[in-house]
Amino acid sequence: MELELINHNYSTCSQKVRLCLHEKGLPFKHTQIDFRAKDHLKPEYLKLNPNGVVPTLLHNGRPVIDSSVIMEYLEEVFPEKPLQPDNPYDRARMRAWLRFIEEVPTAAIRVPSFNAAFSRHYRDMSDAEIMANADDRPLRREFYRSMGREGFEDSAVQDSNDRLRKTVIRMDSTLADSAWLVGDDLSLADFCVVPTIDRMIDLGLDFLLDDAPHFARWWAAIQSRPAYDRTYIPGSRVSHVYQDLARSA
Ligand SMILES: N[C@@H](CCC(=O)N[C@@H](CS)C(=O)NCC(=O)O)C(=O)O
Secondary structure (H helix, E strand, O other), rough: EEEEEEEOOOHHHHHHHHHHHHOOOOOOOOOOOOOOHHHHOOHHHHOOOOOOOOOOEEEEOOEEEOHHHHHHHHHHOOOOOOOOOOOOHHHHHHHHHHHHHHHOOOOHHHHHHHHHHHHHHHHHOOOHHHHHHHHHOOOHHHHHHHHHOOOOOOHHHHHHHHHHHHHHHHHHHHHOOOOOOOOOOOOOHHHHHHHHHHHHHHHHOOOEEEEEEHHHHHHHHHHOOHHHHHHHHOOHHHHOOOHHHHOOO
């Protein structure tokens, strides 16, 4: 197989790439790592991705890392069924969205995700174990240190909610004038933020999506893409794995 995606079903960064691969109709081998076994921190994986995170794309065996970089790489190598504008100015607008999404909502969603789902794995660790666990993470040492054993404090949760809400408002204002985040065509910018929105809903943060009618229309359009269903296979939501998070319909 020409393309292999080393990833995790419920990793939001992996979902960005899966959305693109499915939308572009590119077959790929789906290799899932085991986070609990720390597969992503083992020497053989760190040789491919020294950041110790997923996803990693292997293209004919060569690694490409970082989800947004992978998305743009796929555009360059497989330009059929494009997911980027054909002119430099609009591509710059798309990239500005990518950078904003990486810096603001992608970082913000980690706080409620860890508090609701993942921090439970650290609750019974000693201080030394907490520090050693944080020190193992090439990209996220400070993040794991500040989470500690109890999860993030209320002020961090509030700050994260504010950043998520500001993202929705900014999107709603853009989507008042265009079908997608960059003009009339779906692009990488839209797919970059989809996993954060899906995670917000999964965690019960959908109240942050209220009163945003243009955003609501966009979200319905995203959900009607076949690529969306093909990406959100069983195990792709934290509530599929941590069943105490599942809400009754
Ligand atoms: N900038 C990287 C970030 C990737 C990232 O943070 N991946 C998360 C899952 S969404 C991960 O592998 N976390 C592992 C960990 O926290 O140990 C990208 O976009 O690929």
